[in-house]
Amino acid sequence: MAGQGLTVSCFLAVVLFSGILTASLPVLQLSAVVGKIFIHELEREGFEYSFTEHPEPPSDSPITFHANLLDHPDLPWWLRYIQRTPFQTGYLYGSATDKEVGTQTIEVTAYNRYTYETVRQTMVISIDPSPDGEIPYQADFFVKNWNVEEVLATDVYELFQQAVDSMWEQEGFVVINISSALDRGGRVPLPIENRKEGVYIKVGSKDPFTECLTEAKSPENRYRCKLEQHPVLTCYDSFSPRFKVDWCNLTLIDLTDINTTETVPAYGDGVLDPGTEFNPPDDAPDRAFFYDFLLTFLLPLLLGLLLCLILAYIMCGRREGVHQRDMKTSDIQMVHHHTIHNNTEELRDMAATRDVPRPLSTLPMFNVRTGERINPMQNSRYDSAQVPLILAQQ
Numbered sequence: 168m169a170g171q172g173l174t175v176s177c178f179l180a181v182v183l184f185s186g187i188l189t190a191s192l193p194v195l196q197l198s199a200v201v202g203k204i205f206i207h208e209l210e211r212e213g214f215e216y217s218f219t220e221h222p223e224p225p226s227d228s229p230i231t232f233h234a235n236l237l238d239h240p241d242l243p244w245w246l247r248y249i250q251r252t253p254f255q256t257g258y259l260y261g262s263a264t265d266k267e268v269g270t271q272t273i274e275v276t277a278y279n280r281y282t283y284e285t286v287r288q289t290m291v292i293s294i295d296p297s298p299d300g301e302i303p304y305q306a307d308f309f310v311k312n313w314n315v316e317e318v319l320a321t322d323v324y325e326l327f328q329q330a331v332d333s334m335w336e337q338e339g340f341v342v343i344n345i346s347s348a349l350d351r352g353g354r355v356p357l358p359i360e361n362r363k364e365g366v367y368i369k370v371g372s373k374d375p376f377t378e379c380l381t382e383a384k385s386p387e388n389r390y391r392c393k394l395e396q397h398p399v400l401t402c403y404d405s406f407s408p409r410f411k412v413d414w415c416n417l418t419l420i421d422l423t424d425i426n427t428t429e430t431v432p433a434y435g436d437g438v439l440d441p442g443t444e445f446n447p448p449d450d451a452p453d454r455a456f457f458y459d460f461l462l463t464f465l466l467p468l469l470l471g472l473l474l475c476l477i478l479a480y481i482m483c484g485r486r487e488g489v490h491q492r493d494m495k496t497s498d499i500q501m502v503h504h505h506t507i508h509n510n511t512e513e514l515r516d517m518a519a520t521r522d523v524p525r526p527l528s529t530l531p532m533f534n535v536r537t538g539e540r541i542n543p544m545q546n547s548r549y550d551s552a553q554v555p556l557i558l559a560q561q
Contacts, residue, residue, distance in 0.1 A: 191286070191287050191288065191289075192213070192214070192217055192286060192287070192288035193288075194288075194289045194290070194291060195288060195289070195290045195291070196290075196291050196293070197290055197291065197292045197293070198292070198293045198294075198295065199263050199292055199293070199294045199295070200263075200294075200295050200296075200297055200298075201263050201264060201265055201267070201268060201294065201295070201296050201297045202262070202264075202297040202301065202302060202341070202343060202371070203262065203297070203341050203342070203343065204260065204261075204262055204341075204342045204343060204344055204345055205246075205259075205260060205261055205262065205263065205292075206258060206259070206260045206319050206324070206345075207258070207259040207260070207290070208256055208257075208258055208319075209232050209250075209256060209257040209258065209259065209275060209277075210256065211230050211256060214230060214277040214286045214288075215228070215230070217286040218279055218282065218284045218286060227254065228279055228280065228281045228282070229252075229253030229254055229279075229280040229281065230253055230277050230278065230279055230280065231250065231253045231277070231278045231280060232248070232250060232257045232275055232276065232277055232278075233275070233276045233278070234248045234259060234273055234274065234275045234276075235273070235274055236271065236272070236273060236274075237271075237272035237273070237274055237289075242259075242273070243267065243271060245261045245262060245263050245264065245267055246259060246260070246261040246263075246273070247259070247260055247261050247346075247350075249315060249316050249319075249347075250316070251314070251316055253280055255316070256316075258316055258319045259273070259275075260315075260319055260345060261344075262343055262344040263294045265296065267294050268294050268295065268296050269293075269294055270291060270292070270293050270294070271291075271292050271294065272289060272290070272291050272292075273289070273290040273291075273292060274287065274288075274289055274290075275287070275288045275289075275290060299373070301422060302341065302343065302371030302372065302373065302422075303371075303373060303421065303422040303423045304371060304372050304373065304374065304375055304376055304420070304421060304422070304423075305343060305369060305370070305371040305419075305420040305422070306335075306369070306370055306371075306376070306380060306417065306418070306419055306420070307367055307368070307369045307417070307418035307419075307420070308367070308368045308369075308370070308412050308417060309348070309365060309366075309367055309412065309413040309416040309417070310327075310365065310366050310367075310368060310410050310411065310412055310413075311363065311365045311411045311412075311413055312361075312363050312365075312410070312411040313363055313365070313366050313410070314347070314363050314364055314365075314366060315345060315346065315347040315364075315366045317366075318345055318366050318368065319345065324342075326409060326410075327342075327368060327410060328340075328342065330405050330406045330409075330410060331370055331405075333405045334377060334379055334380075334402045334405040334406075335370075335372060335374070335376075335377050335380070336377075340370065340371075340372045341370065341371055341372075342368065342369070342370050343369040343370060343371045344367075344368075344369045345366060345367070345368050345369075346366070346367045347364060347365075347366055347367075348364050348365035348366060348367060349364055351367060353365060365413075376419060376421075377402075378401075379400055379401055379402035379405075380417070380419060381419075382398075382399075382400055382401065383398055383400055383414045383417050384417070384419055385398075387399070388400075388414070388415075392414075392415035397414070398414050398415065400414060
């Protein structure tokens with residue numbers, strides 16, 4: 168028995184630790200450049216092959232990913248992760264700045280939603296400074312008919328680059344950043360077919376803006392945008408029909424000039440910089456709450472006391488009472504009242520002593536046997552046996 172118990176305990180321990188231990192993939196080395204979009208695709212096939220229970224070719228099982236900075240619960244502020252459904256590919260994307268130059272380690276954990284298996288992979292991202300420095304001319308496009316994970320795909324990303332190249336012919340063209348419209352304060356689209364949330368794509372170049380871009384920000388086109396009309400441009404053919412660009416929402420940034428073509432709003436991530444914290448002021452002046460106490464407590468109390476006094480005066484001071492009512496009534500009125508009451512009682516006593524029941528009405532009645540019309544007030548000579556019949560006829 169002891170040997171069997173030990174065997175069962177060892178078996179349960181093996182099952183428990185096999186569920187706890189997580190398979191790991193080799194460390195992946197990645198590189199990013201400051202001022203240029205970084206995109207890494209989390210391929211489902213690479214993680215599916217690492218699941219221990221399914222060594223055969225990958226299946227269509229749902230897989231979700233969780234990415235975080237090493238020894239931290241979340242990703243760094245410049246890096247984002249998106250995966251629309253567990254059956255689609257996940258993406259890590261973002262644009263680093265000069266503050267992030269160096270090395271950052273990212274942990275990615277894949278979860279199999281069917282078998283509850285997990286596979287972990289470590290990614291080391293080397294962030295290098297931009298060799299060309301800061302890009303002076305930047306344009307932020309808002310594409311309405313795409314979602315961010317669709318633009319991050321290689322084919323769509325290259326198509327947009329070709330569309331911008333055909334309009335803005337130059338050599339140093341780069342895509343600086345890609346962000347969802349929801350991250351810029353946009354709303355979730357209605358549940359209508361082919362309705363997208365939109366994506367912002369920021370591109371930059373060392374060459375000045377083309378004539379098409381400057382036409383979009385002309386006073387005439389701005390006035391048309393206020394009237395909710397499409398601006399008049401010559402570069403529609405570069406993007407249509409695959410990319411529907413909102414030209415009224417175009418932002419141009421010229422870093423060579425202090426007065427930029429349009430000021431770009433700064434969208435923060437809501438996280439303080441490392442090493443900073445909020446320090447409340449220590450020299451706040453003291454505040455006396457005595458007058459606030461009088462206003463919020465004593466004033467309603469005095470008002471309620473006044474209402475109670477008014478109600479007590481009405482109920483007690485203005486009430487007549489029986490004695491006071493009798494004092495205001497004249498004697499002759501009281502005599503008439505008692506006389507009428509006594510006479511009524513006397514008539515009722517006299518009517519009760521009669522042999523024949525008092526008729527219920529003074530209207531004429533009929534005899535059931537003879538059909539003779541009888542007036543009980545004029546002729547009271549009739550058989551007492553007829554009384555129930557008369558009463559029934561009534």
